[in-house]
Amino acid sequence: MAGRNALLWISSAMLLVVLLLGCEREVSSVPPLERHKALRNMMGTSVKIVIGAPNEETAAAAMEKAFERIAEIENTVSSWRPGSEISRLNDAAGGDWVKISEETFEILEKALEYSRTSDGAFDVTVGPLIKLWKSAGLEGRLPEEAELRDAIAITGYDKLLLDGTGPAARLTVKGMSVDLGAIAKGYAVDQALATLRTCGITCALVDAGGDVGVMGGRPEGGRWALGIQHPIEEGKLLEQVIEMTDGAVATSGNYRRYVMIGGKRYSHITDPRTGRPTHAVPSVTIIAQDATTADGVATTVSVLGVEKGMMLVEKLPRVEALLVTIKNGELNLHRSAGFSHYEKAQVNEE
Ligand code: AMP
Protein backbone atom coordinates (compact mmCIF):
# COMPACT_ATOMS: atom_id res chain seq x y z
CA MET A 1 0.00 0.00 0.00
CA ALA A 2 2.81 2.32 1.01
CA GLY A 3 4.55 1.44 -2.24
CA ARG A 4 1.43 2.30 -4.24
CA ASN A 5 1.09 5.66 -2.46
CA ALA A 6 4.72 6.42 -3.15
CA LEU A 7 4.17 5.60 -6.81
CA LEU A 8 1.15 7.88 -6.95
CA TRP A 9 3.12 10.64 -5.31
CA ILE A 10 5.99 10.23 -7.75
CA SER A 11 3.69 10.38 -10.75
CA SER A 12 1.92 13.51 -9.39
CA ALA A 13 5.28 15.13 -8.78
CA MET A 14 6.43 14.24 -12.27
CA LEU A 15 3.28 15.71 -13.75
CA LEU A 16 3.89 18.92 -11.84
CA VAL A 17 7.44 19.09 -13.18
CA VAL A 18 6.24 18.56 -16.73
CA LEU A 19 3.70 21.35 -16.31
CA LEU A 20 6.28 23.69 -14.73
CA LEU A 21 8.80 22.98 -17.47
CA GLY A 22 6.06 23.63 -20.00
CA CYS A 23 5.29 27.01 -18.46
CA GLU A 24 8.90 28.06 -18.26
CA ARG A 25 9.49 27.16 -21.89
CA GLU A 26 6.51 29.21 -22.93
CA VAL A 27 7.78 32.30 -21.09
CA SER A 28 11.42 32.13 -22.07
CA SER A 29 11.96 30.68 -25.54
CA VAL A 30 8.77 30.67 -27.63
CA PRO A 31 8.34 33.97 -29.49
CA PRO A 32 4.78 35.36 -29.55
CA LEU A 33 2.88 34.46 -32.70
CA GLU A 34 1.30 37.09 -34.92
CA ARG A 35 -1.93 36.29 -36.81
CA HIS A 36 -1.58 36.37 -40.61
CA LYS A 37 -4.32 35.83 -43.16
CA ALA A 38 -4.47 35.41 -46.95
CA LEU A 39 -7.25 34.69 -49.45
CA ARG A 40 -6.99 33.29 -52.95
CA ASN A 41 -9.52 32.21 -55.56
CA MET A 42 -8.90 28.57 -56.37
CA MET A 43 -10.78 25.28 -56.67
CA GLY A 44 -13.88 27.23 -57.71
CA THR A 45 -14.05 29.00 -54.34
CA SER A 46 -12.21 31.48 -52.14
CA VAL A 47 -9.55 29.68 -50.12
CA LYS A 48 -8.65 31.30 -46.80
CA ILE A 49 -5.52 30.60 -44.79
CA VAL A 50 -4.99 31.95 -41.27
CA ILE A 51 -1.75 31.15 -39.47
CA GLY A 52 0.31 32.08 -36.47
CA ALA A 53 3.88 33.02 -37.39
CA PRO A 54 6.70 34.95 -35.73
CA ASN A 55 6.81 37.54 -38.54
CA GLU A 56 5.36 38.65 -41.89
CA GLU A 57 8.16 37.12 -43.97
CA THR A 58 7.82 33.61 -42.48
CA ALA A 59 4.03 33.82 -42.78
CA ALA A 60 4.06 34.95 -46.43
CA ALA A 61 6.52 32.24 -47.48
CA ALA A 62 4.59 29.47 -45.71
CA MET A 63 1.19 30.57 -47.06
CA GLU A 64 2.59 30.83 -50.60
CA LYS A 65 3.83 27.22 -50.37
CA ALA A 66 0.42 26.08 -49.10
CA PHE A 67 -1.39 27.86 -51.97
CA GLU A 68 1.06 26.32 -54.46
CA ARG A 69 0.28 22.86 -53.07
CA ILE A 70 -3.47 23.47 -53.50
CA ALA A 71 -2.92 24.66 -57.09
CA GLU A 72 -0.88 21.53 -57.81
CA ILE A 73 -3.73 19.31 -56.56
CA GLU A 74 -6.31 21.29 -58.55
CA ASN A 75 -4.25 20.91 -61.73
CA THR A 76 -4.02 17.16 -61.17
CA VAL A 77 -7.53 16.16 -60.11
CA SER A 78 -9.94 18.71 -61.58
CA SER A 79 -12.23 17.14 -64.17
CA TRP A 80 -12.89 20.61 -65.63
CA ARG A 81 -9.22 21.19 -66.54
CA PRO A 82 -8.25 19.75 -69.90
CA GLY A 83 -5.01 17.81 -69.50
CA SER A 84 -5.42 17.04 -65.78
CA GLU A 85 -4.90 13.41 -64.79
CA ILE A 86 -8.63 12.98 -64.19
CA SER A 87 -9.47 14.56 -67.57
CA ARG A 88 -7.05 12.18 -69.29
CA LEU A 89 -8.70 9.25 -67.49
CA ASN A 90 -12.18 10.48 -68.48
CA ASP A 91 -11.12 11.03 -72.11
CA ALA A 92 -9.95 7.41 -72.26
CA ALA A 93 -13.21 5.95 -70.84
CA GLY A 94 -14.11 2.67 -72.51
CA GLY A 95 -10.51 2.21 -73.62
CA ASP A 96 -7.19 1.26 -72.11
CA TRP A 97 -5.55 1.77 -68.71
CA VAL A 98 -4.25 5.28 -68.00
CA LYS A 99 -1.11 5.88 -65.95
CA ILE A 100 -1.77 8.09 -62.92
CA SER A 101 0.32 9.51 -60.09
CA GLU A 102 0.54 7.92 -56.64
CA GLU A 103 -1.41 10.90 -55.34
CA THR A 104 -4.35 10.51 -57.76
CA PHE A 105 -4.35 6.77 -57.07
CA GLU A 106 -4.57 7.44 -53.34
CA ILE A 107 -7.50 9.87 -53.75
CA LEU A 108 -9.38 7.50 -56.08
CA GLU A 109 -8.82 4.64 -53.66
CA LYS A 110 -10.23 6.74 -50.83
CA ALA A 111 -13.24 7.66 -53.00
CA LEU A 112 -13.91 3.99 -53.75
CA GLU A 113 -13.74 3.28 -50.02
CA TYR A 114 -16.59 5.80 -49.42
CA SER A 115 -18.57 4.23 -52.27
CA ARG A 116 -18.29 0.79 -50.70
CA THR A 117 -19.15 1.94 -47.14
CA SER A 118 -22.16 3.91 -48.38
CA ASP A 119 -23.33 1.19 -50.76
CA GLY A 120 -23.04 3.55 -53.72
CA ALA A 121 -24.65 6.67 -52.23
CA PHE A 122 -21.23 8.25 -52.68
CA ASP A 123 -20.03 7.55 -56.19
CA VAL A 124 -16.92 9.05 -57.72
CA THR A 125 -18.18 8.13 -61.22
CA VAL A 126 -21.19 10.46 -60.87
CA GLY A 127 -19.72 12.69 -63.65
CA PRO A 128 -22.35 11.97 -66.38
CA LEU A 129 -25.21 12.86 -64.01
CA ILE A 130 -23.51 16.06 -62.86
CA LYS A 131 -22.94 17.10 -66.50
CA LEU A 132 -26.54 16.22 -67.45
CA TRP A 133 -28.09 18.36 -64.69
CA LYS A 134 -25.69 21.17 -65.43
CA SER A 135 -26.47 21.27 -69.15
CA ALA A 136 -30.23 20.83 -68.59
CA GLY A 137 -30.09 23.68 -66.07
CA LEU A 138 -28.34 25.92 -68.61
CA GLU A 139 -31.17 25.14 -71.05
CA GLY A 140 -33.71 25.86 -68.28
CA ARG A 141 -35.31 22.40 -68.42
CA LEU A 142 -35.38 19.19 -66.39
CA PRO A 143 -33.53 16.20 -67.86
CA GLU A 144 -35.68 13.75 -69.85
CA GLU A 145 -36.30 10.30 -68.32
CA ALA A 146 -34.31 8.68 -71.16
CA GLU A 147 -31.37 11.01 -70.53
CA LEU A 148 -31.43 10.12 -66.82
CA ARG A 149 -31.55 6.40 -67.63
CA ASP A 150 -28.60 6.71 -70.01
CA ALA A 151 -26.53 8.67 -67.47
CA ILE A 152 -27.34 6.21 -64.65
CA ALA A 153 -26.33 3.31 -66.92
CA ILE A 154 -22.80 4.68 -67.27
CA THR A 155 -22.47 5.63 -63.59
CA GLY A 156 -21.09 3.03 -61.18
CA TYR A 157 -17.95 2.83 -59.08
CA ASP A 158 -17.62 -0.89 -59.95
CA LYS A 159 -16.74 0.25 -63.48
CA LEU A 160 -13.68 2.16 -62.23
CA LEU A 161 -10.68 -0.14 -61.95
CA LEU A 162 -7.46 0.69 -60.12
CA ASP A 163 -4.08 -0.97 -60.40
CA GLY A 164 -1.62 -0.07 -57.67
CA THR A 165 1.42 -1.49 -59.46
CA GLY A 166 1.41 1.18 -62.20
CA PRO A 167 -0.24 3.01 -60.70
CA ALA A 168 -3.02 3.17 -63.26
CA ALA A 169 -6.78 3.52 -63.58
CA ARG A 170 -9.35 2.45 -66.15
CA LEU A 171 -12.96 3.42 -66.80
CA THR A 172 -14.51 0.40 -68.43
CA VAL A 173 -17.47 2.03 -70.21
CA LYS A 174 -17.38 4.73 -72.90
CA GLY A 175 -18.84 8.06 -71.77
CA MET A 176 -18.13 7.42 -68.07
CA SER A 177 -16.44 10.12 -66.04
CA VAL A 178 -14.88 10.56 -62.63
CA ASP A 179 -15.77 13.65 -60.58
CA LEU A 180 -13.73 14.24 -57.43
CA GLY A 181 -15.71 17.36 -56.42
CA ALA A 182 -16.89 15.67 -53.23
CA ILE A 183 -13.46 15.12 -51.66
CA ALA A 184 -10.85 17.09 -53.59
CA LYS A 185 -11.24 20.25 -51.50
CA GLY A 186 -10.97 18.33 -48.24
CA TYR A 187 -7.86 16.58 -49.52
CA ALA A 188 -6.36 19.92 -50.61
CA VAL A 189 -7.03 21.38 -47.14
CA ASP A 190 -5.20 18.46 -45.48
CA GLN A 191 -2.26 18.85 -47.87
CA ALA A 192 -2.10 22.61 -47.32
CA LEU A 193 -1.94 22.05 -43.54
CA ALA A 194 0.79 19.41 -44.02
CA THR A 195 2.77 21.90 -46.15
CA LEU A 196 2.40 24.61 -43.50
CA ARG A 197 3.64 22.11 -40.91
CA THR A 198 6.79 21.42 -42.94
CA CYS A 199 7.38 25.20 -42.97
CA GLY A 200 7.46 25.16 -39.16
CA ILE A 201 3.93 26.52 -38.67
CA THR A 202 2.16 25.01 -35.65
CA CYS A 203 -1.17 26.80 -35.65
CA ALA A 204 -3.21 27.29 -38.80
CA LEU A 205 -6.66 27.24 -40.34
CA VAL A 206 -7.34 26.45 -44.01
CA ASP A 207 -10.87 27.03 -45.30
CA ALA A 208 -11.70 25.98 -48.87
CA GLY A 209 -15.27 27.31 -48.95
CA GLY A 210 -16.95 25.03 -46.44
CA ASP A 211 -14.16 22.50 -45.99
CA VAL A 212 -12.07 23.61 -43.03
CA GLY A 213 -9.03 22.08 -41.37
CA VAL A 214 -7.22 23.39 -38.31
CA MET A 215 -3.81 22.63 -36.84
CA GLY A 216 -3.14 23.47 -33.20
CA GLY A 217 -5.07 26.30 -31.61
CA ARG A 218 -5.54 29.98 -32.52
CA PRO A 219 -2.39 32.14 -32.73
CA GLU A 220 -3.71 34.17 -29.77
CA GLY A 221 -4.30 30.95 -27.78
CA GLY A 222 -7.46 28.92 -27.27
CA ARG A 223 -9.48 26.82 -29.69
CA TRP A 224 -10.61 27.85 -33.17
CA ALA A 225 -14.28 28.83 -33.36
CA LEU A 226 -16.07 27.91 -36.58
CA GLY A 227 -19.48 29.15 -37.61
CA ILE A 228 -21.93 27.13 -39.74
CA GLN A 229 -23.80 28.91 -42.52
CA HIS A 230 -27.57 29.18 -42.15
CA PRO A 231 -29.12 26.97 -44.88
CA ILE A 232 -31.86 29.48 -45.82
CA GLU A 233 -30.77 32.98 -44.80
CA GLU A 234 -27.75 33.99 -46.84
CA GLY A 235 -24.86 35.53 -44.92
CA LYS A 236 -26.31 34.40 -41.58
CA LEU A 237 -24.76 31.78 -39.32
CA LEU A 238 -26.45 29.17 -37.17
CA GLU A 239 -26.23 29.74 -33.42
CA GLN A 240 -24.26 26.51 -33.15
CA VAL A 241 -20.54 27.21 -33.22
CA ILE A 242 -17.89 24.50 -33.33
CA GLU A 243 -14.74 24.85 -31.24
CA MET A 244 -11.70 22.69 -31.87
CA THR A 245 -7.96 22.27 -32.12
CA ASP A 246 -6.43 19.81 -34.62
CA GLY A 247 -9.33 18.58 -36.69
CA ALA A 248 -11.63 19.33 -39.57
CA VAL A 249 -15.18 20.39 -40.36
CA ALA A 250 -17.00 20.15 -43.69
CA THR A 251 -20.45 21.33 -44.61
CA SER A 252 -22.34 20.02 -47.62
CA GLY A 253 -25.65 21.42 -48.61
CA ASN A 254 -28.00 22.19 -51.43
CA TYR A 255 -27.68 25.91 -50.71
CA ARG A 256 -23.93 25.87 -51.43
CA ARG A 257 -24.11 25.07 -55.14
CA TYR A 258 -27.19 24.34 -57.20
CA VAL A 259 -28.95 24.86 -60.53
CA MET A 260 -32.22 26.80 -60.83
CA ILE A 261 -34.79 25.19 -63.14
CA GLY A 262 -38.28 26.67 -63.41
CA GLY A 263 -37.68 28.77 -60.29
CA LYS A 264 -36.79 25.68 -58.23
CA ARG A 265 -33.40 24.97 -56.70
CA TYR A 266 -31.70 21.65 -57.51
CA SER A 267 -28.69 20.58 -55.45
CA HIS A 268 -25.31 19.81 -57.01
CA ILE A 269 -25.27 16.63 -54.92
CA THR A 270 -26.89 13.80 -56.85
CA ASP A 271 -28.17 10.42 -55.74
CA PRO A 272 -26.49 8.05 -58.22
CA ARG A 273 -29.24 5.48 -57.68
CA THR A 274 -32.09 7.76 -58.80
CA GLY A 275 -30.06 10.15 -60.92
CA ARG A 276 -31.78 13.06 -59.17
CA PRO A 277 -30.43 15.82 -56.93
CA THR A 278 -30.76 15.19 -53.18
CA HIS A 279 -33.01 17.43 -51.09
CA ALA A 280 -33.69 15.58 -47.80
CA VAL A 281 -30.97 17.28 -45.75
CA PRO A 282 -30.29 20.89 -46.77
CA SER A 283 -27.23 21.16 -44.52
CA VAL A 284 -24.82 18.45 -43.32
CA THR A 285 -21.89 19.39 -41.11
CA ILE A 286 -19.32 16.72 -40.33
CA ILE A 287 -16.48 16.89 -37.81
CA ALA A 288 -13.56 14.49 -38.36
CA GLN A 289 -9.87 14.19 -37.64
CA ASP A 290 -8.95 15.19 -41.22
CA ALA A 291 -10.66 17.27 -43.92
CA THR A 292 -10.70 14.51 -46.57
CA THR A 293 -12.84 12.37 -44.27
CA ALA A 294 -15.08 15.29 -43.23
CA ASP A 295 -15.61 16.25 -46.90
CA GLY A 296 -16.31 12.70 -48.10
CA VAL A 297 -18.65 11.85 -45.22
CA ALA A 298 -20.56 15.17 -45.56
CA THR A 299 -21.42 14.45 -49.21
CA THR A 300 -22.26 10.81 -48.40
CA VAL A 301 -24.63 11.78 -45.57
CA SER A 302 -26.32 14.34 -47.86
CA VAL A 303 -27.27 11.47 -50.13
CA LEU A 304 -28.11 8.95 -47.38
CA GLY A 305 -30.49 11.26 -45.49
CA VAL A 306 -30.96 11.72 -41.74
CA GLU A 307 -31.60 8.18 -40.57
CA LYS A 308 -29.10 6.20 -42.63
CA GLY A 309 -26.61 9.09 -42.57
CA MET A 310 -26.61 9.22 -38.76
CA MET A 311 -26.23 5.45 -38.58
CA LEU A 312 -23.10 5.73 -40.71
CA VAL A 313 -21.71 8.63 -38.63
CA GLU A 314 -22.22 6.74 -35.37
CA LYS A 315 -20.27 3.79 -36.79
CA LEU A 316 -17.27 5.89 -37.86
CA PRO A 317 -14.61 6.52 -35.19
CA ARG A 318 -14.13 10.17 -34.13
CA VAL A 319 -16.71 11.47 -36.61
CA GLU A 320 -19.60 13.68 -35.46
CA ALA A 321 -22.47 15.34 -37.32
CA LEU A 322 -24.96 18.16 -37.19
CA LEU A 323 -27.73 17.79 -39.79
CA VAL A 324 -30.30 20.48 -40.48
CA THR A 325 -33.68 19.68 -41.99
CA ILE A 326 -36.42 22.21 -42.70
CA LYS A 327 -40.15 21.71 -42.08
CA ASN A 328 -42.69 24.51 -42.65
CA GLY A 329 -39.83 27.01 -42.70
CA GLU A 330 -38.55 25.84 -39.27
CA LEU A 331 -35.06 24.37 -38.85
CA ASN A 332 -34.75 20.97 -37.17
CA LEU A 333 -31.33 20.09 -35.83
CA HIS A 334 -30.09 16.50 -35.56
CA ARG A 335 -26.87 15.89 -33.62
CA SER A 336 -24.74 12.76 -33.40
CA ALA A 337 -24.02 11.44 -29.89
CA GLY A 338 -20.71 13.28 -29.43
CA PHE A 339 -21.39 16.49 -31.37
CA SER A 340 -22.06 18.60 -28.26
CA HIS A 341 -18.42 18.11 -27.13
CA TYR A 342 -17.49 20.56 -29.87
CA GLU A 343 -20.32 23.04 -29.39
CA LYS A 344 -19.83 26.52 -28.07
CA ALA A 345 -22.56 28.91 -26.97
CA GLN A 346 -21.72 32.16 -28.77
CA VAL A 347 -20.71 33.06 -32.36
CA ASN A 348 -17.10 34.06 -32.93
CA GLU A 349 -16.31 33.34 -36.59
CA GLU A 350 -12.68 33.02 -37.65
P1 AMP B 1 -19.57 18.57 -51.59
O1 AMP B 1 -19.78 20.03 -51.78
O2 AMP B 1 -18.29 18.21 -50.92
O3 AMP B 1 -20.73 17.88 -50.96
O4 AMP B 1 -19.38 17.93 -53.04
C1 AMP B 1 -20.35 18.09 -54.04
C2 AMP B 1 -19.75 17.71 -55.36
O5 AMP B 1 -19.50 16.29 -55.35
C3 AMP B 1 -20.65 17.95 -56.54
O6 AMP B 1 -20.46 19.25 -57.06
C4 AMP B 1 -20.18 16.87 -57.51
O7 AMP B 1 -18.99 17.29 -58.15
C5 AMP B 1 -19.83 15.71 -56.60
N1 AMP B 1 -20.95 14.80 -56.32
C6 AMP B 1 -22.30 15.03 -56.45
N2 AMP B 1 -23.01 13.98 -56.05
C7 AMP B 1 -22.11 13.03 -55.67
C8 AMP B 1 -22.24 11.70 -55.16
N3 AMP B 1 -23.40 11.12 -54.95
N4 AMP B 1 -21.08 11.03 -54.86
C9 AMP B 1 -19.87 11.59 -55.07
N5 AMP B 1 -19.71 12.83 -55.54
C10 AMP B 1 -20.80 13.55 -55.83
Ligand code: MG
Ligand atom coordinates in the same frame (compact mmCIF):
# COMPACT_ATOMS: atom_id res chain seq x y z
MG1 MG C 1 -17.83 16.62 -49.74
